[in-house]
Amino acid sequence: MRTLRYSINVTLDGCCHHEAGLPPDEESMNFWTDEMAHADALIFGRTTYEMMRSAWRRPADGVWPEWMDAAAVAFAEAIDDARKHVVSSTLHEVDWNAGLLGGDLRESVQRLKDQPGGRLWVGGVTLPTALARLGLIDEYEFLVHPVLAGHGPTLLSGLGERVRLELVDRREFRSGVTAALYRPAPARL
Numbered sequence: 001m002r003t004l005r006y007s008i009n010v011t012l013d014g015c016c017h018h019e020a021g022l023p024p025d026e027e028s029m030n031f032w033t034d035e036m037a038h039a040d041a042l043i044f045g046r047t048t049y050e051m052m053r054s055a056w057r058r059p060a061d062g063v064w065p066e067w068m069d070a071a072a073v074a075f076a077e078a079i080d081d082a083r084k085h086v087v088s089s090t091l092h093e094v095d096w097n098a099g100l101l102g103g104d105l106r107e108s109v110q111r112l113k114d115q116p117g118g119r120l121w122v123g124g125v126t127l128p129t130a131l132a133r134l135g136l137i138d139e140y141e142f143l144v145h146p147v148l149a150g151h152g153p154t155l156l157s158g159l160g161e162r163v164r165l166e167l168v169d170r171r172e173f174r175s176g177v178t179a180a181l182y183r184p185a186p187a188r189l
Helices: 026-038 046-056 070-081 105-114 126-133
Strands: 004-011 039-045 084-087 098-100 119-122 139-145 165-172 178-184
Touching: 004 126, 026 039, 026 070, 026 119, 026 139, 039 046, 039 105, 039 126, 046 070, 046 084, 084 105, 105 126, 119 126
Parallel strands: 004 119, 004 139, 039 084, 039 119, 084 098
Antiparallel strands: 139 178, 165 178
């Protein structure tokens, strides 16, 4: 069975807006490139899919914009090449190496997890909360930025039930960002 990993940047006060943390540096871009390269497929909700596609899709002429440094290009190439599944009730078609994931959310994601292959990856805000409620996320990976945003969407807001996690890996970046990987803790008897 494939593992589903949820990864996201988050501030110390729980904000997960993509502009709330530290500006990406080479080390963090390399981290995210590695995440994309090790994912067998990505799962996005509509908003995250559209945001990521507009920022990281290879331009029609094949030439990456001048603002991208080598680390950003490596990330863009990794995410551009990745297989994507999009959960949406409003989109009728998708592109960018993507397919729509329809029907019952629990059943459709569980079917993906039951297929042979490598790790599945989900990002965003709303969809991961729904997947966490359904108990479908196997790993939670947070890049915690040493910033207090004071506003914006918060991590897993509205989850409803507490999910106990255990730390399985931790890494500190020169920027002060800490990457922490958790798995749901075994149920206590």
